Amino acid sequence: MNVLVTGSSGFIGRRVVPLLIQRGHTVLGLDVRHNTIDLERFSFQECNILDERRLERIVLEFMPEYVVHLAARIDLDEKGDISGYAANIQGVENLMTIIRKTSSIKRCIFTSSQLVSRIGCVPVSDEDYHPNTLYGESKVLGEKIVRNRDGGGVAWCIVRPTTVWGPGMSPHYVKFFGMIKKGTYFHVGRRPLYKSFSFIGNIAHQYMKVMEAPAEIIHRKTFYLADYQPISLRNWTNAIQDRLGAKPIRTCPETMARMAARIGDIINVLGFREFPFNSFRLNNVLTEYQFNLSETEKVCGALPYTVDKGIEETIDWLRNGCNEIGG
Numbered sequence: 001m002n003v004l005v006t007g008s009s010g011f012i013g014r015r016v017v018p019l020l021i022q023r024g025h026t027v028l029g030l031d032v033r034h035n036t037i038d039l040e041r042f043s044f045q046e047c048n049i050l051d052e053r054r055l056e057r058i059v060l061e062f063m064p065e066y067v068v069h070l071a072a073r074i075d076l077d078e079k080g081d082i083s084g085y086a087a088n089i090q091g092v093e094n095l096m097t098i099i100r101k102t103s104s105i106k107r108c109i110f111t112s113s114q115l116v117s118r119i120g121c122v123p124v125s126d127e128d129y130h131p132n133t134l135y136g137e138s139k140v141l142g143e144k145i146v147r148n149r150d151g152g153g154v155a156w157c158i159v160r161p162t163t164v165w166g167p168g169m170s171p172h173y174v175k176f177f178g179m180i181k182k183g184t185y186f187h188v189g190r191r192p193l194y195k196s197f198s199f200i201g202n203i204a205h206q207y208m209k210v211m212e213a214p215a216e217i218i219h220r221k222t223f224y225l226a227d228y229q230p231i232s233l234r235n236w237t238n239a240i241q242d243r244l245g246a247k248p249i250r251t252c253p254e255t256m257a258r259m260a261a262r263i264g265d266i267i268n269v270l271g272f273r274e275f276p277f278n279s280f281r282l283n284n285v286l287t288e289y290q291f292n293l294s295e296t297e298k299v300c301g302a303l304p305y306t307v308d309k310g311i312e313e314t315i316d317w318l319r320n321g322c323n324e325i326g327g
Contacts, residue, residue: 001025002062002104003211006049006095007070009033011168012111012161015204016068017042023208028062030055031071049091056098063104066211069095070111072142078134085138092142099152107155107218109210110146113139114162114196114224120287126158126222143222155215159207162226162291166200166310167317177318180240183247188285189254192232196291199310202227202303209300217299224291231307233285243311257282 003020007013008029017037020027026041035044045058049071073087082089092110099105115136117123123130127147131137143158150156165173179185198206206225210218241249252260264278305313 001066002064003027003066003068004030004059004062004064005068005070006030007072007111008037008044009035010070010074011170011200012164012203012207013070014168015166015200016070016207019204019208020068020211023212025066028058028064030058048087049094050086052094052097055094056101059098059102063102065104065106067095067099067105067108068111068207068211069108072111073138074113074135076133076135082134082138082141085134088135088138089141089145092145096145096149096152099154105152105154107211107215108151109207110142110151110156110158112143112158112160112222114160114289114291116140116143116160119284120289122289122291151220155219157210157218157220158222159210160222160224161203162196162198162224162289164198164200164203166314167321168200169314174318177240177244177314180237180249181244181246183249185237185249187234187237187249187251188257188282190234190251191286192234193286194230194232194288194290196224196226196230196289196293197236198226199305199307201305201310201313205304206296206300213299221295223296223299224293225296226291226293227303227307228293228297230290236307236311239308240311240315243315254286 003025005013005017005027008017009031013029013031014037017027017029018039021039021041029035029037029042029044030047032046032048034046047054047058049055071087071091073085099108113136115131115133116139117130118132121130129140131140146156146158203225210223237249261277261279261282264275267275268278
């Protein structure tokens with residue numbers, strides 16, 4: 001089948017594309033950034049989804065049967081207003097319009113985010129939204145466009161990835177692994193802190209399974225994408241430390257960490273916005289979130305990676321490919 005993947009140069013896209021090709025699909029990737037994937041049955045077009053005319057021309061020429069929509073602005077840099085996240089709003093509008101014009105398209109998977117509700121808030125329904133960032137608000141608006149326009153008139157679903165880690169992850173998470181290696185990372189308190197994280201190899205598998213599932217199983221539904229069993233932040237980081245051969249991770253009492261975070265807030269207000277420790281980041285660390293993934297598991301089945309296997313692959317990448325962590 002012909003599969004269009006928007007955002008193919010992104011973290012998830014770079015893992016989804018090869019998996020789809022392994023399954024025998026022909027893939028066209030779209031992104032604003034050059035794509036270095038060099039595989040048979042893969043082609044690439046540089047395209048901003050805000051450029052409706054170019055997007056339409058490319059889609060009508062390729063005539064995809066399936067669309068995996070990953071393209072988005074994903075950072076939380078909230079300078080300005082929501083117009084800075086136009087790719088997540090107008091970009092979805094553009095795609096809806098083009099899908100209706102493209103007779104070959106049978107299905108579209110639209111990527112949203114767990115941040116349609118603030119961290120720690122688990123929605124009680126698909127349209128129970130509680131964003132607390134402009135990025136989250138933009139994803140809410142994108143979801144509403146999909147629902148209001150019925151996915152462009154084809155079989156569709158919305159997926160909400162949670163925190164994704166693994167080879168190819170952002171510099172922020174690379175730095176996190178580096179802190180564990182250097183011994184500068186510390187536990188806050190002694191709670192296990194359970195979170196629904198996803199290893200990149202597992203989430204790529206879930207995209208592939210959702211795309212290939214019978215239409216009646218996924219149509220008009222919303223799926224969280226993550227590993228089925230939440231990780232304990234404490235156990236996960238200890239396993240990373242052990243695999244890296246680093247010193248045991250120290251524990252900082254929660255009261256002391258909160259005092260340090262308030263000092264960080266003051267430093268940020270004084271203009272040093274890059275100071276890494278503040279109340280916002282501390283609250284993200286301490287807030288647990290676990291999603292019911294039973295419906296996702298019914299569609300996607302068993303996942304290919306355990307946490308330990310994911311850690312091993314990630315550290316191999318960091319040592320041999322990313323070169324950010326020594327042996």
